Every structure is written in C-alpha cells, then in structure tokens.
Amino acid sequence: xxxxxxxxxxxxxxxxxxxxxxxxxxxxxxxxxxxxxxxxxxxxxxxxxxxxxxxxxxxxxxxxxxxxxxxxxxxxxxxxxxxxxxxxxxxxxxxxxxxxxxxxxxxxxxxxxxxxxxxxxxxxxxxxxxxxxxxxxxxxxxxxxxxxxxxxxxxxxxxxxxxxxxxxxxxxxxxxxxxxxxxxxxxxxxxxxxxxxxxxxxxxxxxxxxxxxxxxxxxxxxxxxxxxxxxxxxxxxxxxxxxxxxxxxxxxxxxxxxxxxxxxxxxxxxxxxxxxxxxxxxxxxxxxxxxxxxxxxxxxxxxxxxxxxxxxxxxxxxxxxxxxxxxxxxxxxxxxxxxxxxxxxxxxxxxxxxxxxxxxxxxxxxxxxxxxxxxxxxxxxxxxxxxxxxxxxxxxxxxxxxxxxxxxxxxxxxxxxxxxxxxxxxxxxxxxxxxxxxxxxxxxxxxxxxxxxxxxxxxxxxxxxxxxxxxxxxxxxxxxxxxxxxxxxxx
Ligand code: NAP
Ligand code: MG
Numbered sequence: 001x002x003x004x005x006x007x008x009x010x011x012x013x014x015x016x017x018x019x020x021x022x023x024x025x026x027x028x029x030x031x032x033x034x035x036x037x038x039x040x041x042x043x044x045x046x047x048x049x050x051x052x053x054x055x056x057x058x059x060x061x062x063x064x065x066x067x068x069x070x071x072x073x074x075x076x077x078x079x080x081x082x083x084x085x086x087x088x089x090x091x092x093x094x095x096x097x098x099x100x101x102x103x104x105x106x107x108x109x110x111x112x113x114x115x116x117x118x119x120x121x122x123x124x125x126x127x128x129x130x131x132x133x134x135x136x137x138x139x140x141x142x143x144x145x146x147x148x149x150x151x152x153x154x155x156x157x158x159x160x161x162x163x164x165x166x167x168x169x170x171x172x173x174x175x176x177x178x179x180x181x182x183x184x185x186x187x188x189x190x191x192x193x194x195x196x197x198x199x200x201x202x203x204x205x206x207x208x209x210x211x212x213x214x215x216x217x218x219x220x221x222x223x224x225x226x227x228x229x230x231x232x233x234x235x236x237x238x239x240x241x242x243x244x245x246x247x248x249x250x251x252x253x254x255x256x257x258x259x260x261x262x263x264x265x266x267x268x269x270x271x272x273x274x275x276x277x278x279x280x281x282x283x284x285x286x287x288x289x290x291x292x293x294x295x296x297x298x299x300x301x302x303x304x305x306x307x308x309x310x311x312x313x314x315x316x317x318x319x320x321x322x323x324x325x326x327x328x329x330x331x332x333x334x335x336x337x338x339x340x341x342x343x344x345x346x347x348x349x350x351x352x353x354x355x356x357x358x359x360x361x362x363x364x365x366x367x368x369x370x371x372x373x374x375x376x377x378x379x380x381x382x383x384x385x386x387x388x389x390x391x392x393x394x395x396x397x398x399x400x401x402x403x404x405x406x407x408x409x410x411x412x413x414x415x416x417x418x419x420x421x422x423x424x425x426x427x428x429x430x431x432x433x434x435x436x437x438x439x440x441x442x443x444x445x446x447x448x449x450x451x452x453x454x455x456x457x458x459x460x461x462x463x464x465x466x467x468x469x470x471x472x473x474x475x476x477x478x479x480x481x482x483x484x485x486x487x488x489x490x491x
C-alpha cells in the first residue's frame with residue numbers, strides 16, 4: 001500500500017485462511033467453499049474467507065444453544081458476564097490499530113474515521129452494556145396483601161444477528177453487546193462485503209475468555225447464511241440492520257415461528273436549515289451529515305431543506321466544500337473520503353446520479369467517478385422535485401439533494417413526506433422553532449445544531465419503514481429480554 005505500512009498481524013491475518021468462528025474455534029466451512037473479500041480502493045481480493053452456508057449456520061446455532069442452555073454462560077453471575085465484556089473492551093482498545101486497518105481496507109473508509117469514531121464507539125458499547133449486565137432488573141409490583149408480584153427479565157435465548165457493511169466493526173458491537181448483557185448467546189452474520197473485522201473480533205472474544213459458543217460468527221451471503229439464520233427453528237430472535245426490502249422479507253419469514261424481530265433499516269433523512277441558523281456551524285454540519293463515511297450512513301442527511309433567503313449562500317458553500325474533498329484509499333492519512341464499498345454499490349450510486357440528470361435536476365458539483373476502485377465524487381443536486389427518484393429513494397452514497405422552502409410548516413411537510421423516519425436535522429438559533437419542529441417531525445432521532453451523533457447510552461432507531469426497536473441505551477435491552485411475571489399467593 002502506497003505510503004502506508006500495514007501491521008504485521010494484519011498482513012498475516014489477511015494472508016491466512018479467514019475461518020468461521022463457531023463454538024470457540026476457527027473452522028473451515030463444511031463445504032470448503034470460500035469467497036474473496038474485496039478491497040474497494042483497487043477492486044482486488046483482499047482476503048479469502050470461508051463461506052458459511054446452512055450446515056455451518058446449523059452448527060453455529062447448536063453451539064449457541066448449548067452455551068445458552070447447558071454450559072458456562074447461564075451459570076455465570078451477571079458480574080462475571082459484565083467483567084468479560086469489560087475485558088473485551090480493553091482488548092479492542094489494545095488492538096485498535098489492527099482493527100482500523102482491517103476495516104479501512106475491507107470497507108474503504110478513511111482510517112482516521114475508524115480510529116476516531118467506529119472503534120471508540122464499539123469499545124463504548126461493551127463498556128456501557130457490560131455495566132448493564134448487573135442492572136437489568138425486574139419490578140416488584142404491589143397489588144394486595146394476598147399476593148407477591150414481581151417480574152423477572154430473562155434472556156430471549158439465541159439471537160441471530162445480521163449486519164451491513166457500512167460500519168462493519170461498530171455494527172457488530174452494536175448488536176453483540178446488548179445481547180450479551182441480557183444473557184443471550186449470539187450467531188452473527190457480517191455482510192459479505194466486509195466480513196473481516198468481525199472475524200478478528202472473534203479472536204478477541206476468545207482471548208477475553210468468553211465460554212465457547214457464546215458468540216459465533218458466520219460470514220457468508222444473505223440469501224444462504226442470512227436466510228438460514230432467519231429460518232432456523234432454534235433462533236429465538238433476529239436482529240437485523242440493512243435495507244428495508246430485506247427487512248420486510250425477514251419480518252414475513254420470522255412470523256412463521258414468531259421469532260422476536262428488531263429491524264434497523266434504511267432512511268432518506270431530512271436536514272433543515274432555517275434562516276436564523278449559525279451558518280458557520282450549519283453548512284459544514286450539513287456537509288458532513290451527508291458526506292461522512294462516503295454517504296454510506298443509514299441516517300445520512302441526504303435531503304437538505306434550506307430557507308429560501310439563504311439557499312444560494314448555503315449551496316454555494318457546500319459546493320466549495322465538495323470541491324475540496326480529497327479522495328483516496330482509506331489507509332492514506334490525508335484523505336477525506338474513500339471509495340464506495342463495492343462495485344454493486346458504485347453502480348447503484350452512479351446509476352442514481354445519471355437518473356437525477358435524466359430527470360432534469362441540476363448538478364452543482366461532482367457526478368464523476370473513477371475507473372479503478374469504486375470512487376464517486378461528492379455530488380450535489382438542486383432544482384429537484386419531490387417526485388424525482390433521487391429525492392424519494394435511499395441512494396446510500398455521497399449524493400445530496402437540496403431544495404428551498406419558505407415556512408416552517410412547509411419544511412415539516414417535506415421532511416415527513418417519506419416512507420422512512422430514521423434521522424432528521426434542524427439548524428436554528430431559536431429554541432422555540434426547534435421545539436415546534438421536533439414535535440412534528442416523524443423520526444427516531446432529531447439532531448438540533450448537530451448531526452449523526454451517537455453514543456452507547458442514547459437510543460437509536462427508526463419510525464415508519466426505517467424499522468422498529470432501538471439500539472443502544474436501556475431500550476436496547478428490551479430487544480433481548482422476555483418479561484416473566486410471577487404471582488405468588490400469600491393468602
Ligand atoms: P442489505 O442488502 O439489506 O444487507 C444487510 C445484511 O443482510 C447483509 O449481511 C446481507 O447479506 C443480509 N441479507 C441480504 N439478504 C438477506 C436475506 N434474504 N436473508 C437474510 N439476510 C440477508 O443492506 P446493505 O446494502 O448491506 O446495507 C445498506 C442498508 O442498510 C441501507 O438501506 C441502510 O440504510 C441500512 N442501514 C441501516 C442502519 C440502521 O441502523 N437503521 C444502519 C446501517 C445500515 P450479504 O450482503 O452479505 O449478502
Ligand atoms: Mg471488502
């Protein structure tokens with residue numbers, strides 16, 4: 001890699017056989033089949049990974065079920081479980097450079113973003129939920145002198161977790177940490193595009209001393225490994241993050257045996273700048289809201305609404321920012337933006353840009369892309385209408401559509417004019433206006449004078465077709481908890 005030396009450990013990991021993590025062991029797939037994980041900065045194979053299919057998923061679920069029912073996991077005290085999670089957090093800290101290199105190579109994202117955001121956030125998940133493992137308490141509920149009533153919070157059982165490729169390591173942590181805190185065991189399927197850091201996490205889980213089978217990791221394709229998890233009778237709960245289309249299909253299938261389901265799905269999130277906003281904050285904020293992580297963020301502020309009086313100034317400055325963005329392989333320290341994750345994603349995003357042009361939108365900047373690697377320039381469209389596909393559909397790339405508005409109610413109506421409801425931004429110096437909009441915007445998160453902040457203690461999730469259930473915060477415990485009610489007759 002030009003200008004960059006990869007850690008020796010990472011080089012060995014990438015050149016070795018990347019195996020499935022099942023029952024505490026790294027094993028080949030039953031079929032012996034492998035697939036290549038691609039480096040999107042050059043389109044070349046980065047590592048060869050064993051591919052999990054149904055027989056491997058069956059094996060992993062068996063291991064998770066045994067760990068849940070018979071082995072050491074359920075016998076551990078809640079404090080011991082929490083301590084294992086703290087130990088894991090510490091190991092991630094110690095290995096953060098390797099993990100960052102792996103995610104940057106596998107996904108394409110700038111390494112400084114992985115080190116500055118994804119990894120501290122992932123560490124925080126294990127620290128935060130490690131703390132919850134001793135605190136997931138039920139209630140005692142007074143009814144009468146003749147009965148003693150209380151609730152117990154019990155783990156759902158074996159959780160099947162399916163994650164996307166945009167924050168590979170961080171998404172794994174978002175999923176695994178709350179499940180472990182409640183006492184569940186896990187079979188995790190990372191995205192086929194970015195399986196490597198999850199397997200690396202498996203090494204650290206083993207090193208931390210978790211009992212075998214508590215966490216199992218099965219890289220493979222959605223329609224095989226993912227589907228095998230969804231259909232498996234011994235999976236008690238599916239936690240899925242990904243596209244709305246796949247989320248709907250999973251929900252239908254899970255109905256067959258009434259698996260518990262939580263879904264974190266797509267978005268087309270509005271970001272609204274009022275004319276009284278502090279533009280020195282709002283303009284760079286709105287730019288990062290869509291362009292960070294190459295625009296591959298479920299809650300990206302992809303629809304920008306700007307009050308008419310300042311529309312020209314805002315779009316002009318955004319265009320200047322876009323022109324200054326330096327693109328290159330994620331491992332180079334001085335780049336702002338890496339490539340998109342895959343050829344498929346590259347084709348999807350460039351297809352949308354072409355569609356926007358064909359539909360008659362005006363392109364202020366960007367639109368071009370590379371021949372080698374999957375780089376797409378930050379792109380800004382204006383003169384768009386609500387009917388255009390670039391305004392309605394999730395692009396999941398560095399493409400912003402900007403529209404002017406006149407009144408607050410008009411901005412709210414436009415913001416809510418979407419089947420999604422994941423995130424929303426409001427930029428204003430008026431508390432009164434901010435609250436007026438907060439109350440009326442249909443969205444799981446609202447950021448005021450900031451955007452896309454997350455924290456392990458703060459819930460995150462969607463309204464409408466952006467899914468249901470909340471990751472993070474105490475709310476995430478509910479995703480993995482059954483409530484048992486106990487009545488004891490005292491009469
Ligand atoms: P995707 O195609 O839905 O894939 C997500 C995961 O589901 C992958 O692991 C995928 O496997 C697997 N999968 C695909 N088909 C499946 C099936 N039939 N049964 C079971 N699993 C299946 O989404 P993506 O393109 O990777 O990710 C981008 C999407 O995720 C966007 O819509 C984005 O908004 C959403 N997202 C949401 C959040 C949130 O918190 N709300 C966060 C991040 C991303 P393979 O790809 O390996 O085949
Ligand atoms: Mg890759």
